[in-house]
Amino acid sequence: xxxxxxxxxxxxxxxxxxxxxxxxxxxxxxxxxxxxxxxxxxxxxxxxxxxxxxxxxxxxxxxxxxxxxxxxxxxxxxxxxxxxxxxxxxxxxxxxxxxxxxxxxxxxxxxxxxxxxxxxxxxxxxxxxxxxxxxxxxxxxxxxxxxxxxxxxxxxxxxxxxxxxxxxxxxxxxxxxxxxxxxxxx
Amino acid sequence: xxxxxxxxxxxxxxxxxxxxxxxxxxxxxxxxxxxxxxxxxxxxxxxxxxxxxxxxxxxxxxxxxxxxxxxxxxxxxxxxxxxxxxxxxxxxxxxxxxxxxxxxxxxxxxxxxxxxxxxxxxxxxxxxxxxxxxxxxxxxxxxxxxxxxxxxxxxxxxxxxxxxxxxxxxxxxxxxxxxxxxxxxx
DNA sequence: TCATTTACTTACTTATTAGTAAGTATATTT
DNA sequence: AAATATACTTACTAATAAGTAAGTAAATGA
Numbered sequence: 283x284x285x286x287x288x289x290x291x292x293x294x295x296x297x298x299x300x301x302x303x304x305x306x307x308x309x310x311x312x313x314x315x316x317x318x319x320x321x322x323x324x325x326x327x328x329x330x331x332x333x334x335x336x337x338x339x340x341x342x343x344x345x346x347x348x349x350x351x352x353x354x355x356x357x358x359x360x361x362x363x364x365x366x367x368x369x370x371x372x373x374x375x376x377x378x379x380x381x382x383x384x385x386x387x388x389x390x391x392x393x394x395x396x397x398x399x400x401x402x403x404x405x406x407x408x409x410x411x412x413x414x415x416x417x418x419x420x421x422x423x424x425x426x427x428x429x430x431x432x433x434x435x436x437x438x439x440x441x442x443x444x445x446x447x448x449x450x451x452x453x454x455x456x457x458x459x460x461x462x463x464x465x466x467x468x
Numbered sequence: 469x470x471x472x473x474x475x476x477x478x479x480x481x482x483x484x485x486x487x488x489x490x491x492x493x494x495x496x497x498x499x500x501x502x503x504x505x506x507x508x509x510x511x512x513x514x515x516x517x518x519x520x521x522x523x524x525x526x527x528x529x530x531x532x533x534x535x536x537x538x539x540x541x542x543x544x545x546x547x548x549x550x551x552x553x554x555x556x557x558x559x560x561x562x563x564x565x566x567x568x569x570x571x572x573x574x575x576x577x578x579x580x581x582x583x584x585x586x587x588x589x590x591x592x593x594x595x596x597x598x599x600x601x602x603x604x605x606x607x608x609x610x611x612x613x614x615x616x617x618x619x620x621x622x623x624x625x626x627x628x629x630x631x632x633x634x635x636x637x638x639x640x641x642x643x644x645x646x647x648x649x650x651x652x653x654x
Numbered sequence: 655t656c657a658t659t660t661a662c663t664t665a666c667t668t669a670t671t672a673g674t675a676a677g678t679a680t681a682t683t684t
Numbered sequence: 685a686a687a688t689a690t691a692c693t694t695a696c697t698a699a700t701a702a703g704t705a706a707g708t709a710a711a712t713g714a
Contacts, residue, residue, distance in 0.1 A: 286691080304490040305576045307671065321692055323673065378572055385631040386569050390491045403635045431643045438628035438644070439621050445571040446624065449589045457617045458624070472661080493701060507662055509703065 287325045289315055295336045299377040303333060303387045330392035333384075337398035340380050341405060348409055358417035362466070365410065366459050369440040373447055373455050381406070382441040407433055417466070424468035436462050473511045475501055481522045485563040489519060489573045516578035519570075523584035526566050527591060534595055544603035548652070551596065552645050555626040559633055559641050567592070568627045593619055603652070610654035622648055 290311055297306035308322045308329070315321075326332035351361050372379055381403050388396060410433040417423030425432050439462050447453045476497055483492035494508045494515070501507075512518035537547050558565055567589050574582060596619040603609030611618050625648050633639045 284691080301575050302488065302490060302572045304488060305573060308673090309670080317691095318693055319672090320674080320694080324690095324692065327673080329672065381635070382628070382631065383572050385635055386564055386572050387488045387491060388634050389487050400635055403632065407632075407636070427647050428643070431640065431647055434629065434632065434640070434644050435625050435647065438625045438632065440624075441631070442568070442624035442628040443620065445568065445627070446589065446593075446620065448574050449567070449571055449586055450593070454617065454620065457614070458620050461613050461617055461621065470661080494703090495700080503661095504663055505702090506664080506704080510660095510662065513703080515702070 286315065286317070286321070290322055290325055290332070291336055291339055294332050295340070295380070296377070298336065299372075299380065299383045303384055304390060330395055333391065333395040334398050337380060337384070337395060337402055341398065341402045344402070344405060358413060358420065358422050361413055362417070362463065366440070366463060369444060370459065372444055376448065378444045378448070379441055382445060407437065410437060421468065423466045425466055472501065472503070472507070476508055476511055476518070477522055477525055480518050481526070481566070482563070484522065485558075485566065485569045489570055490576060516581055519577065519581040520584050523566060523570070523581060523588055527584065527588045530588070530591060544599055544606065544608050547599055548603075548649065552626070552649060555630060556645065558630055562634065564630045564634070565627055568631060593623065596623060607654065609652045611652055
């Protein structure tokens with residue numbers, strides 16, 4: 283096993299998050315990996331297939347992370363910090379998140395890829411809502427709104443800040459994510 | 469004058485905001501307008517050219533709106549409401565905003581289109597920052613953060629909420645934009 | 655009225671795309 | 685040792701993309 287399949291998924295994800303789904307081609311991947319176009323089709327018969335696999339991999343990664351935090355007994359603040367760190371890392375790597383990259387192309391995606399994107403977005407929003415609900419109940423987080431609305435506002439802050447950082451060089455990404463968390467302190 | 473040029477710009481904008489920049493073609497436009505491919509190239513020699521014109525048109529529209537509000541003596545709340553309404557309209561039409569649509573494709577855009585997108589984003593962020601600064605000084609808006617950071621957080625809330633509304637059917641867009649404004653009440 | 659500009663069409667070209675069918679060398683299994 | 689599965693390559697196809705050169709019909713201007 284040379285791990286080509288995994289490399290294709292990783293490269294595909296990076297391409298989606300830097301150029302966008304409709305701007306990358308199988309050639310981009312095959313050239314980078316030093317293989318032929320058809321070799322990519324060997325693993326992923328169609329682009330829709332690859333797109334779906336990339337989203338599925340991301341879902342798995344997210345679920346492993348949250349389950350891991352749970353089993354390690356992370357408190358609400360630790361979990362929130364770990365979550366925010368995902369976006370801080372994306373920002374450092376000048377990448378958008380998967381949802382922010384594939385969302386604008388939603389209407390051009392296949393039904394199966396759409397379904398996975400919906401599932402991923404749901405999982406993230408539900409997880410964060412749960413975290414905020416629990417943190418509010420235990421009074422470790424302090425905020426006035428409904429947890430679901432607060433979750434929506436935090437995620438939109440993080441997602442679109444990655445986008446604006448790409449456009450506006452001096453966009454203060456740090457100020458945004460810091461105010462997101464500081465606001466929750468009581 | 470048949471207004472073909474204006475129709476192309478309008479259609480192009482709608483295509484960018486529904487399918488994304490790299491997913492639409494001159495064929496999409498020519499077919500819809502009942503003209504030939506080459507006719508679109510007659511007005512806009514290259515796609516980069518069209519993209520740039522679309523962003524420029526949006527900048528003009530935004531500046532006309534803000535100048536108009538100023539000359540009509542709109543107060544801070546009226547101006548904020550008018551601004552939020554742009555996104556409410558986009559939401560109703562199931563479209564993203566131009567920045568949210570072109571941002572993910574930023575790395576695939578030409579230098580000239582990028583420059584206009586940067587300019588547009590700057591203009592909007594500066595305008596909202598100014599509005600929040602003035603509203604805070606007059607104590608008609610109440611918020612703790614720096615106006616620039618608050619502006620960033622409001623815009624990211626609105627932009628990415630359009631995106632999430634596209635993915636998650638039952639995404640509560642209204643709850644987000646209402647909490648954005650209600651939060652500013654003292 | 656003649657010349658020119660405007661607003662296109664016709665008919666291409668070149669490049670790139672996703673995708674496929676058939677072949678091959680190397681491991682792995684029986 | 686023979687059969688088979690794995691991981692590809694070679695060599696394409698068909699579709700679509702952006703873009704162009706040359707032509708045309710109608711309106712406008714001198």
